[in-house]
Amino acid sequence: MSALPTPDRPAAPLTVAKLRHDAEQFEYLLARGLLGEDYRAVAASYRQLARQLKAEGISKRQQWRATERRAIGSLYNRMLYRRAAPAIAQVLGQNWCGSAVEQTYLAQRPSIAVIDDFLSAPALESLRAYCLESMIWNSLRYSHGRLGALYHQGLRCPLLDQLAASLREALPVLIGQRHRLTQLWAYKYPARMPGDDVHADFAAINVNFWITPDQANLDPASGGMHIYDIAAPPDWQFEEYNRRPDKIRRYLSAMGAQARYIPYRQNRAIIFDSDLFHGTARCHFRDDYASRRINITLLYGQRHADMALPAPEQQHSHWRSVALRRLRKV
Template sequence: MDLRQGTPIAGPPSHVAGLVASARRLFESRRYAEAGAYLSDALALDPDLPLPHYYMGRLREIQGDNEEALVHFQSALTLDPSLKSARQHMAVLLVRLGRRDESLPLWHAELSGNGRSLVWIQTLIRNAMCSRDLTLAGQYAEIAAQFRWGWSSPAMETWQFNFHNPPSIPLSIPKLCHDVQQFQYLRGKGILGNEFVPVIDAYQNIIDSLASRGSDVRVPIGGKEHSDIRHVYNRLIHLSPAVRVKRALSNTWDAAIIERQYIDNLPGIAVVDDFLSNEALEGLRKFCLESTVWFHNRYAHGRLGAFFQDGFNCPLLLQIAEELRDALPRVIGNRYPLRQVWGFKNVQPLPAGVTTHADFAAVNVNFWITPEDANLDQTTGGLVIYDVDAPMHWDFDTYNGSDMIKPFLRRQASAAVTIPYRQNRAIIFNSDLFHATAAVSFRPGYENHRINVTMLYGDREDDVHHRQLGKPDRTNGLVSAWRPASIAGLRKARR
C-alpha cells in the first residue's frame, strides 16, 4: 500500500529535496507513517543527506525506537556537524536514556555557541519541572551549572569541557571571607589539598586591600591583582554527593493537620517542626557546608545566594521536593509543579525588616538547617510574614524589595506574625504574602552561618487556596487590587 495516497501533495515528488520537504510537512502534521515513507524514499535515493536522517531520528524517537533514533541523529551530525537541531535532540535523548556521559561532548558543542543555547537548556529545566520529572530537571540543571561555573580540574576531566569564564560576579568582602572559610573547612576535611594554601593567601590579600574602602565595597574581578584567584573564584570546585535517603521527610508530623492549617485558615501559614528526617538533615547540611555553590553576592548585609540552575541541586533536594508534593496533595500535589529551589547564607548580622518581599509562586516552603546553638537570640532569626499579599499588577522588581512595599503595608494596616528560628523547622505559606527574614545574630564561624532553603511551587496567579487578602489601595485616585475580578472568578471556578 502506498502510504502517500490521499495526502494533500499533488503527486509523488520526483527528487530528494521534494521528498524531504513533503516529509517535513507531514511530520509537522503528525502524519508520521506517511512522513516515514517519504523519508525512506529520500534515504534510498541519497543516504548522504543530513536532513532525512534528522527527521527519521525524530520519527523513530516518537515511535519508541530510541537506538535507531540515535543512529540517525549521529548520521545527520556526521554529515553536517553544524546541524543544531540534530545535536540538541541527540543530547536530550541520551540524557533521558541515562547515558549522560556520552552526551557531554554534544552539550559542550551546543552550549559553547551563544547565549540562546543557555536559554534552551533553561527551557528544558522548566519543562521537566512542569512535567514533574524532577530527576530529569536535576540532570539538565547539573549540566548547565557545570558548563557555566565548572572548574577545570583533574576531578572534572570526564566532562571534557573547555571551561569558559563564569558569569561576572563582583568581588565583595563578605563573599571573599566566606570563601576563605569554606576553603579552610574543606582542607580540614581533606577535600582540598595544599594547592589551596596560596589561593587562600591570595584571597586574604585581596580582602586586606579592599578593607580600607568599606565593608560594602563591590569591585569587578579583573586585572593583575586578581590573577591568583581567577581560576577558582565562583567555580564549582567541589559538590558534596548528597544522595537520596530512605525517607527525607520526618514521620513525626501529621501532613493532614498541616494541610488543614494552611488551607482553612487565612492568610495561609503552617509551621512544621522536626521537618526532615535526621539522615536527610545531616546530608543536606553537609551538602550546604561542603559545596562551593554560594556564588551570588548582590544582596545587602553579606547574604549569599545559591540557585538550582547554578549548582544548588542534588538528589536529596529533589527527593525532599518530591516527598513534599506527595505528602501535601491538597496544598501542592499535582496542581503546583516545583518552580525554583534556592538557598541563602547569612554570613553577617542582618537587621530586621530589610528583606521584605513576596515571591512569584503559589506555595512557599522555607526551612532552616543550621543548629540552634549558633543563634544568639532564640526569639528571632526566623521569618516575619505579613497578612497582606502583593498586588498583581506589581512586577517582579517591585514586589522584591522596592521602596513601595513598606508604605503599601502601612496603608493596608498589615499585621505580622514572627516565627522564631529553629533548626529543622519549615514554614509552608502562601507565597503571595509579603515576608522578611527576622533580625539575624548568629555566632561567628563558618559552621554557624544561618542557612535557609526555599522551594517554590506553582505560579501565584494559579493559587486556588486563598481569597484576595489585601484591601483596595487608594493612592492618587487609583485602586490597586492584588487580583482582578477576572482572576478571582477563575479561581472560584477552579474550586
C-alpha cells in the same frame, strides 16, 4: 579548573563577603582532607584581598585588577568542590502529618503552617553537610553580605529532588499535581544582619526551612521570619512586589498590616502563601563558618498561573485563590 575570566565571560564582582566566606570554606574543606594543600595559600590570598578591599572602603567591586586576575581569577566563584547528597530511604520527618498541615494552612488567615522536625535526621545531616562543603554559594547580588545558591546554578542534588517530589506527595491538596516545583534556592547569612527586605514571591506556595543548629543563634529572639497578613496586590508586577521595599512598606502601613513572627528553629519549615509579604528578621549568630544561618526555600507553582486556576470548591470549599477574591486584608 576554569579559564581566566575574559571580556566574553565577565568575571563575577569581587565582594568582601564572598572572599571571606570562601577563605573560611577552603579552610573547612582542608581540615577535612577534601582539598589539596595548595588551597591553603589560596585561602590566604582571599583573606588578604578582602582586607585590601575593606581598607579601601569597598564592599563590592566589579572591575578586576591584573594582579587579582593572576592570583585568583581562575578560582573565584567556581564550583571547585561539591559533596554528594544521594536520595535516602526517608527524607521527611515522621512526626508530622501532611493532612493536618494542609488543614491548618487552609483554615488560617493568613495561610501559614509551621512544621517542626521537618526533615528526617539522616536527611538533615546530609543536607547540612552538602551546604557546608559544596562550593555553590555563587549568587552575589544580595545586600548585607548574604550569599545565594540557586537550583540552576549548582544547588541541585538527588536529595533535594527527592524532597521536592516527597512534598508533592505529602501535601496533595496544597501542592500535589496542581503545582510543580518552579524554583529552589538557599541563602547563607553573615553572623549579623539587620534583616531582609520585605517582599512577596512569584510562586503559589513557599516552603522555607532552616538547617543551622539552634546553638549557633546567639539571640533566640531573632533569626526567624516575619510574615504579614497582607498579600501583594494582583496587579503589581514582579519588580513592585519583590524589589521595591519602599513601596511595599508604604502599602503595608496604609493597609494597617500586622506581622506574625515565626521564631528560628533548626529543622523548622514554614509553608505559606507566596503572595504574603514576608522577610527575614535580624540575625545574630555565632561568627564561625559552620554557624552561618542557612535557609532553603522551595517554590511551587506560578503566582499568575495559580490565579487563573479555578479553586477546587467541591473538595475544599474554604480554599480561595488570591486571584479569585478582591484584594483585601487576609
